[in-house]
Amino acid sequence: xxxxxxxxxxxxxxxxxxxxxxxxxxxxxxxxxxxxxxxxxxxxxxxxxxxxxxxxxxxxxxxxxxxxxxxxxxxxxxxxxxxxxxxxxxxxxxxxxxxxxxxxxxxxxxxxxxxxxxxxxxxxxxxxxxxxxxxxxxxxxxxxxxxxxxxxxxxxxxxxxxxxxxxxxxxxxxxxxxxxxxxxxxxxxxxxxxxxxxxxxxxxxxxxxxxxxxxxxxxxxxxxxxxxxxxxxxxxxxxxxxxxxxxxxxxxxxxxxxxxxxxxxxxxxxxxxxxxxxxxxxxxxxxxxxxxxxx
Amino acid sequence: xxxxxxxxxxxxxxxxxxxxxxxxxxxxxxxxxxxxxxxxxxxxxxxxxxxxxxxxxxxxxxxxxxxxxxxxxxxxxxxxxxxxxxxxxxxxxxxxxxxxxxxxxx
Numbered sequence: 001x002x003x004x005x006x007x008x009x010x011x012x013x014x015x016x017x018x019x020x021x022x023x024x025x026x027x028x029x030x031x032x033x034x035x036x037x038x039x040x041x042x043x044x045x046x047x048x049x050x051x052x053x054x055x056x057x058x059x060x061x062x063x064x065x066x067x068x069x070x071x072x073x074x075x076x077x078x079x080x081x082x083x084x085x086x087x088x089x090x091x092x093x094x095x096x097x098x099x100x101x102x103x104x105x106x107x108x109x110x111x112x113x114x115x116x117x118x119x120x121x122x123x124x125x126x127x128x129x130x131x132x133x134x135x136x137x138x139x140x141x142x143x144x145x146x147x148x149x150x151x152x153x154x155x156x157x158x159x160x161x162x163x164x165x166x167x168x169x170x171x172x173x174x175x176x177x178x179x180x181x182x183x184x185x186x187x188x189x190x191x192x193x194x195x196x197x198x199x200x201x202x203x204x205x206x207x208x209x210x211x212x213x214x215x216x217x218x219x220x221x222x223x224x225x226x227x228x229x230x231x232x233x234x235x236x237x238x239x240x241x242x243x244x245x246x247x248x249x250x251x252x253x254x255x256x257x258x259x260x261x262x263x264x265x266x267x268x269x270x271x272x273x274x275x276x277x278x279x280x281x282x283x284x285x286x287x288x289x290x291x292x293x294x295x
Numbered sequence: 296x297x298x299x300x301x302x303x304x305x306x307x308x309x310x311x312x313x314x315x316x317x318x319x320x321x322x323x324x325x326x327x328x329x330x331x332x333x334x335x336x337x338x339x340x341x342x343x344x345x346x347x348x349x350x351x352x353x354x355x356x357x358x359x360x361x362x363x364x365x366x367x368x369x370x371x372x373x374x375x376x377x378x379x380x381x382x383x384x385x386x387x388x389x390x391x392x393x394x395x396x397x398x399x400x401x
Contacts, residue, residue, distance in 0.1 A: 108365065123354075126355035147297070248387045
């Protein structure tokens with residue numbers, strides 16, 4: 001079996017590194033979607049690799065051992081047994097993590113829906129802290145924005161409009177899906193986690209730019225984000241991102257002039273996606289060859 | 296609705312019209328308020344020649360309890376929320392303040 005089978009397991013790291021610069025470009029929406037797709041592709045390829053490695057366990061079955069000598073197809077060089085076993089374990093773990101992540105997503109949406117019925121797409125919660133969340137649409141139900149009284153009091157008129165426009169952009173572009181797809185890919189392959197974080201940042205950037213267009217002023221959006229963040233209402237218990245949080249990146253991006261599309265960054269991501277796909281298809285081709293040899 | 300909440304005190308239709316970003320006629324604002332009152336979303340009392348309005352608390356209090364439950368829930372659930380501005384580390388406070396005041400950190 002060629003080395004190609006191991007490659008897709010590592011490429012996600014390169015993908016995330018190549019994707020970072022995209023967060024400051026002017027087309028965050030497109031970048032988010034492209035990266036979420038790349039994450040899925042990458043997860044699929046790495047899963048295929050694991051399946052392939054795990055299936056080599058069956059090599060050791062006596063029947064196949066015997067077959068190996070008579071097979072018209074020469075079997076690819078063997079994969080170490082413990083490695084194949086590890087691959088099988090990783091597969092089971094990935095499936096479990098992915099299911100857990102989807103279950104968690106559903107639970108949060110259900111909890112948010114239980115907060116009440118929105119009128120004109122808005123539901124106010126009488127809490128002093130500043131929070132705003134987009135509650136995604138479901139079957140036969142439009143999405144709405146859940147916002148606290150604290151946030152509405154904290155911000156002035158245009159900043160309020162900006163926050164609502166930001167959340168509505170999340171709903172309009174179905175960002176929860178883009179993020180969930182990337183998160184599912186990251187659940188399958190933990191190496192994709194940095195990439196999933198970039199996707200999350202990109203959808204925020206997309207919503208920020210949509211809000212900026214709505215109020216006609218990027219500075220207002222930057223101010224609204226900073227005010228809410230500094231109010232401490234929206235601070236989670238544990239810090240996540242090292243080397244500057246998403247909030248800082250967003251405010252920074254909004255206070256800079258609109259950046260043109262970074263062709264180099266786009267090219268970098270494209271290259272990694274293509275390499276990943278190629279390595280993946282090589283691995284899958286290997287797998288088909290093995291499968292045919294067995295049958 | 297957001298403007299009524301933001302005010303934190305009862306507003307007349309004219310005051311609300313002034314507080315709104317949208318370019319709405321006084322009559323439109325008045326009509327919306329009456330309709331929201333019929334739905335039980337806002338409460339009102341007579342003040343001078345007209346009414347002043349404020350948001351009804353019941354729905355918002357119920358929503359608050361539920362939202363609090365989600366926010367205080369397990370960290371992995373919080374991570375699912377697409378909140379407006381989250382994920383702020385301690386070191387970021389200074390950077391953010393500087394950005395707000397137009398300085399660019401080096």
